[in-house]
Each structure stands twice: as structure tokens, then as C-alpha cells.
Amino acid sequence: MIKSVPVMRIPAPSAEKQRTLAAIDMGTNSLHMVVVRIDPTLPTFTIIAREKETVRLGDREVKTGNLKPEIMKGAIASMQRFCEIATVLNAEQVVAVATSAVREAPNGKDFLKLLEKEVGVRVNLIPGQEEARRIYLGVLSGMDFNQEPHVIIDIGGGSTELILGDGHEPRSLSSTKVGAVRLTSEFVSTDPISSQEFKYLQAYIRGMMERPVEELQAHLKPGERPRLVGTSGTIETLAEIHARETLGTEPSVLTGYEMSLDDLRGIISRLRKMSEEERADVPGMSERRSEIIVAGALILQETMAMLGVESIAICERALREGTIVDWMLTHGLIEDRLRFQSSIRQRSTMKIARKYQVDLDSSERIAAFALSLFDQTRDRLHEWDLEARELLWTAAILHNCGVHVNHSSHHKHSYYLIRNSELLGYTETEIEIIANLARYHRKSAPKKKHDNYSNLPKQERKLVSQLSALLRLAVALDRRAIGAIAQVQCEYDQQKQEVYLKLQPTDPGDECALELWSLEQKKEVFEQEYEVKLVVELVKTPMGVR
The missing domain is CATH 3.30.420.150 (Exopolyphosphatase. Domain 2)
Incomplete structure (x- = not known):
């Protein structure tokens, strides 16, 4: 039987060579960068370069609150210089975060899109509490x-x-x-x-x-x-x-x-x-x-x-060093010290689930089904990574939290509650993705006329469309919320463009009529998204998941 599946952490690299990483903090007053050399065997990091530019992103237009054009231009030039330095120092990745000034500016997200286009680095907007958490990590590292x-x-x-x-x-x-x-x-x-x-x-x-x-x-x-x-x-x-x-x-x-x-x-x-x-x-x-x-x-x-x-x-040490530590945690490079922080996303998710009185037994079954479908269709129907898998898990746990407000249109309430909750460990964009995944677990499929969906970058829209289709199937598999389905197996016939979904009931005598009916109602979105035909079969004999 499928149990609640914890989110997999990316395993630590087997190679013991040192790794170089750059972290940029786009603050209200200044832009800061540290370039560090990480020793995965300890694990620890050494700062090999620091850069700072006083740009004053917080000096915004009085009437509109927008970031000023000349200041955005200066910030882009500074970021270009930072990235060039990171390249010279052989940084394998530049991890950048933006805080209150960009977060609050009406044109903040447009600025970040322009910056990504001009410089080639994606900057993550982080909520205030996430900023505080990363500062804590940074101080603990020093x-x-x-x-x-x-x-x-x-x-x-x-x-x-x-x-x-x-x-x-x-x-x-x-x-x-x-x-x-x-x-x-x-x-x-x-x-x-x-x-x-x-x-x-x-x-x-x-x-x-x-x-x-x-x-x-x-x-x-x-x-x-x-x-x-x-x-x-x-x-x-x-x-x-x-x-x-x-x-x-x-x-x-x-x-x-x-x-x-x-x-x-x-x-x-x-x-x-x-x-x-x-x-x-x-x-x-x-x-x-x-x-x-x-x-x-x-x-x-x-x-x-x-x-x-x-x-x-x-x-x-503060936010930028904390961003380094967070990256190390995310990539499985810290096993002992600060171990509690490596599960901050899961613990924060469960805290919100309890706050809104989510039926955790059902949500954990649905999350397990969603991850099983994700894993079995990966490299066949989609190519999303483990980070996307984790977003799907969180959305599956919280997809029904909107019932706490009202059962009518609860998928829309779920979007609002998730969007405005304090999900620690996630960036603003990741929280928006999770909220959208929950929003589309039922009723309408994602549409460009929906602001919450259309405001996402193109790649994130694709992620929401594809993973919400999996979440819909997972929700259908627990239609009665009693754990009627014990196991799910996917088989893909590329030639026929058909996906065979084989279900094993927990009780061999249960025909699972409501689950089969629900799958029939929800499969259209899945079929349209992946351009396949979904064939569902109830199998009473034991089977193994590939």
C-alpha cells in the first residue's frame, strides 16, 4: 500500500572536490555578493570574494511606488559585473534573492524579468519570514x-x-x-x-x-x-x-x-x-x-x-551567507549540523495544514499518489526535477485547505490561503506555483485569462499545467477519503500514445466505483495536457510499481 511519501532530498555528490558558489542579496540599500568555496566533506564554506554596490532600490517613485528606471539600470549593471566576477572565479551557480524594495514595488517582478533577460540570472523574491530564516542560517554558520x-x-x-x-x-x-x-x-x-x-x-x-x-x-x-x-x-x-x-x-x-x-x-x-x-x-x-x-x-x-x-x-554573516547554507541544505551537503533546517519546507507545510484543519490522512494519501504518478511518468511524459516534485507534494498536502473557508469554490480559497500563508523555505515564485497547483486540482484547467496563472513566467505556467493534471488524478484516487486504492501502476505505450493506469484496491471485494467515476471525470485535462489517452483498469491481483 502507498504510504505518505516524504520528499526526497537530492543526494550529496560522491566527488569530494570543492565547489564554488556565488550568492547575491539585492537589498533595499545595497547589492551584495559573496563567492564561496564549499568543502562537501566537512561540510563548510570559505568566503573567497565579497562585492558591494550601493544602488538604493528603495529610493522608489513617490506617487507610484515603482522602482526608478535609472536605479534599475544601475542595478542591472551591478548585477552584470557581479556575474562576471563569479564566472572568473569559476562559480558553478549564482543564487540571487531580492527583498522588500523589489517585493513591494508594483513593477518589481517586471524588473526581475528584465534583469534575467539582460544578465541571464534568475532572482528569487523571498517573503519577509523566509528572509529572517535565511539570516538565522547565515548567523549560525558564523x-x-x-x-x-x-x-x-x-x-x-x-x-x-x-x-x-x-x-x-x-x-x-x-x-x-x-x-x-x-x-x-x-x-x-x-x-x-x-x-x-x-x-x-x-x-x-x-x-x-x-x-x-x-x-x-x-x-x-x-x-x-x-x-x-x-x-x-x-x-x-x-x-x-x-x-x-x-x-x-x-x-x-x-x-x-x-x-x-x-x-x-x-x-x-x-x-x-x-x-x-x-x-x-x-x-x-x-x-x-x-x-x-x-x-x-x-x-x-x-x-x-x-x-x-x-x-x-x-x-x-547574514542573508547572503544564509542563502549559501540553504543551497547546501537543498543539495544534500549538510547532514548533521542544522539538520532540522533541511526539513523546514515539510514542517512548515504540515503546520499550515493543521492550522486550516486539513484531513491529513487523505491529503497524505493524495500526496503519495501524486508523487507516484510523477515518478512513473518522469522521463516519459515530463522531465521535471526533484524540486518540482517537492512543490507538487506541498500542493497535494494543502490542496483542500480552502474548505476551512467555505466548501463552495474551495479550490480558489486554497489558492488564497496558500498564497498568503507563511510557507518557510520557499521563494515567492515557488509559493505562487504551489498555490496555483492547488487552485487547479478541480474544476477549470489553467487558463491564460486567469491572472494568478497568466502572471507566472512561461516555464512555471507549463509546470503548473502539467503537474496540476497529475494532482487531479491523485485527488480522484482518494475520492471517498477512505484509502480505497492501495497501489497505482502506470504504463505508457508511446506508439499508441496511451497511458494505462492500473489500480489495486485495498479491499479485493471493493469495486471502487466512485474512484473510477471520478477518474473518468478528471482524465480529460490530463489527456489534453499530455496528448495521450488514459485507460483505467481495476486489478484485483497484487502488482508491483515500476
């Missing part, structure tokens, strides 16, 4: 938590991430729309900043950070006093300024460097009285950081005060 609770704060140009974890699974992940570029653009018009604007900015930050701080504190155990770790440009710049003032020099390695809240307050007190030009001359101030440093520093000050911590330690 610091040992000794199983003690740590709070991580990452202040970017458009958002601030707060994470609570102890080296195992993160207890709390949040992403809030307060960032150094965003707040400077929206609330700072004076130079030096006026007392009135400073006080308003301070109050606004407190109001915005109140909920994520409270949510994080709710996950602390009695008596725990976590250490605070800070990452990314704003915090690193403040640490460099502090080091220049207290040590007279910049530390060779920032990771582990500590700064007190009192000292931070002193730095802010001086910076707020300076003009932008004067701040630019402060020792330790990085390129173009003087424009946004006051807002960014104030986010850190207020969050530290709300958390009740007196000092912060710096970590130089």
Missing part, C-alpha cells in the same frame, strides 16, 4: 550559540528582521517594515535632523517594533536572558564607528565585537547634531551610509531598549 538563546536583529534598508533561536529551530521569526532607507525617505526632511522629526521617528519606531518584540519575548522561557546579535550594514557601520572611537582602529574581524547600549546612545547623540556632509567624514562611516545612519541607528537603539538588553555583539 557563530556558535552553545545551545543558549540568542536574539538576532538585522536592520536593512526597507525592513528589520528579529529572530529568536538557540542554534536549533528558530523559535520566532519576524520581518517589520522599518528600515534605514524607508524611514529616512518617509520621515526625515531636515539636515541635521530636527528635534521634532527625531522624536516623531523615535515614537514611530517604537510603535512599529512593539508587536514583533512582544511576540519574540513570548517565546522566551522563564529566566532566559538572550544575547543580542546584530547583522548587516547599519549595525556593522555603527560598530566600526564605535571601534574607531574606543580602540583608535577598526577591528580586523567584526564578528564577536561588542558595543553597549549606552555607547550607542552616545554615538546617536553626536550623529543627530551633524549634517550629512559632516557625518560622511566620521571615521568608520561607510560609503553613502551617512544619509541613512541616523534612522538606522535609532531602530537599533529603540529595539535594544524594548528588549531590555544592554549590549550587542556583531556577526558579519
Whole structure:
């Protein structure tokens, strides 16, 4: 009998040679790239190159919120240069992610399509919580938590991430729309900043950070006093300024460097009285950081005060390094350390399934049928890889979650719930694919007049069309939700263009009439998509799946 089938992980390569990978973080303020050399035998990675360009994607058009043409042009040029460097360093792949600025811009996805056309690299949009998770992975790759609770704060140009974890699974992940570029653009018009604007900015930050701080504190155990770790440009710049003032020099390695809240307050007190030009001359101030440093520093000050911590330690690893770790996990290169993270997709899927009271017994049977059909038709009817298989599994588990809203048109409700749920481990595009697969498990086949489908790139539309056809058959196989079908076997006659679907019932006396009827109703979409004829047969004798 087919049981619930866990998603297969891509096996680690047998070759022990080192691998080179590039990761790019397209942030609101800057574009960053690291190129690393991965040793699969440890496994670990060494950074062999770092690149940065201050592009300011967050400086968007005021009225429309669109990314500005000249800034997009500059970003494309920077990405071209990054990719050329990655090529020179023999990187086997460039993994790129974009965050809040591109995520929120109405023309953000069009920009990414243009970038892929011009540069040849696909950039993944990641949701705020996924950004936080990858930051956590990045910090863990550079610091040992000794199983003690740590709070991580990452202040970017458009958002601030707060994470609570102890080296195992993160207890709390949040992403809030307060960032150094965003707040400077929206609330700072004076130079030096006026007392009135400073006080308003301070109050606004407190109001915005109140909920994520409270949510994080709710996950602390009695008596725990976590250490605070800070990452990314704003915090690193403040640490460099502090080091220049207290040590007279910049530390060779920032990771582990500590700064007190009192000292931070002193730095802010001086910076707020300076003009932008004067701040630019402060020792330790990085390129173009003087424009946004006051807002960014104030986010850190207020969050530290709300958390009740007196000092912060710096970590130089964050989102881009976390993207490297995530790639290593996805490709089976990490077996022991951070093992829990390798199943983040499955655990996140099951969490959402429970939230919407999905019938997991039925959904797991349907998921198993869907994966069995996928595997048996692979290299015969389709050529999708294991990553697509995993998307199909998630969609199969969640396809019926829309019933939680209303049984009528529940496939459309499923799309909405999946699209707006916090599916960790997936990019925006992958979540959109999963939601579309669930959307088309019944009723209408995918159509270009449907915005949710037509907005997908061409290759992703093909994936949705082909895999949703398999999901429809899988759903039909559990029509009564009692596990009536024990086993499914596919045979393909290429000459006749026919697919024979042989079904073995769990109970030899069960004629499975409802399942056969349901397959008859749903097979048309499958036949049209794959240009074959589907012939279904109930087989009472035992059979083996190829």
C-alpha cells in the first residue's frame, strides 16, 4: 500500500572536490555578493570574494511606488559585473534573492524579468519570514550559540528582521517594515535632523517594533536572558564607528565585537547634531551610509531598549551567507549540523495544514499518489526535477485547505490561503506555483485569462499545467477519503500514445466505483495536457510499481 511519501532530498555528490558558489542579496540599500568555496566533506564554506554596490532600490517613485528606471539600470549593471566576477572565479551557480524594495514595488517582478533577460540570472523574491530564516542560517554558520538563546536583529534598508533561536529551530521569526532607507525617505526632511522629526521617528519606531518584540519575548522561557546579535550594514557601520572611537582602529574581524547600549546612545547623540556632509567624514562611516545612519541607528537603539538588553555583539554573516547554507541544505551537503533546517519546507507545510484543519490522512494519501504518478511518468511524459516534485507534494498536502473557508469554490480559497500563508523555505515564485497547483486540482484547467496563472513566467505556467493534471488524478484516487486504492501502476505505450493506469484496491471485494467515476471525470485535462489517452483498469491481483 502507498504510504505518505516524504520528499526526497537530492543526494550529496560522491566527488569530494570543492565547489564554488556565488550568492547575491539585492537589498533595499545595497547589492551584495559573496563567492564561496564549499568543502562537501566537512561540510563548510570559505568566503573567497565579497562585492558591494550601493544602488538604493528603495529610493522608489513617490506617487507610484515603482522602482526608478535609472536605479534599475544601475542595478542591472551591478548585477552584470557581479556575474562576471563569479564566472572568473569559476562559480558553478549564482543564487540571487531580492527583498522588500523589489517585493513591494508594483513593477518589481517586471524588473526581475528584465534583469534575467539582460544578465541571464534568475532572482528569487523571498517573503519577509523566509528572509529572517535565511539570516538565522547565515548567523549560525558564523557563530556558535552553545545551545543558549540568542536574539538576532538585522536592520536593512526597507525592513528589520528579529529572530529568536538557540542554534536549533528558530523559535520566532519576524520581518517589520522599518528600515534605514524607508524611514529616512518617509520621515526625515531636515539636515541635521530636527528635534521634532527625531522624536516623531523615535515614537514611530517604537510603535512599529512593539508587536514583533512582544511576540519574540513570548517565546522566551522563564529566566532566559538572550544575547543580542546584530547583522548587516547599519549595525556593522555603527560598530566600526564605535571601534574607531574606543580602540583608535577598526577591528580586523567584526564578528564577536561588542558595543553597549549606552555607547550607542552616545554615538546617536553626536550623529543627530551633524549634517550629512559632516557625518560622511566620521571615521568608520561607510560609503553613502551617512544619509541613512541616523534612522538606522535609532531602530537599533529603540529595539535594544524594548528588549531590555544592554549590549550587542556583531556577526558579519547574514542573508547572503544564509542563502549559501540553504543551497547546501537543498543539495544534500549538510547532514548533521542544522539538520532540522533541511526539513523546514515539510514542517512548515504540515503546520499550515493543521492550522486550516486539513484531513491529513487523505491529503497524505493524495500526496503519495501524486508523487507516484510523477515518478512513473518522469522521463516519459515530463522531465521535471526533484524540486518540482517537492512543490507538487506541498500542493497535494494543502490542496483542500480552502474548505476551512467555505466548501463552495474551495479550490480558489486554497489558492488564497496558500498564497498568503507563511510557507518557510520557499521563494515567492515557488509559493505562487504551489498555490496555483492547488487552485487547479478541480474544476477549470489553467487558463491564460486567469491572472494568478497568466502572471507566472512561461516555464512555471507549463509546470503548473502539467503537474496540476497529475494532482487531479491523485485527488480522484482518494475520492471517498477512505484509502480505497492501495497501489497505482502506470504504463505508457508511446506508439499508441496511451497511458494505462492500473489500480489495486485495498479491499479485493471493493469495486471502487466512485474512484473510477471520478477518474473518468478528471482524465480529460490530463489527456489534453499530455496528448495521450488514459485507460483505467481495476486489478484485483497484487502488482508491483515500476
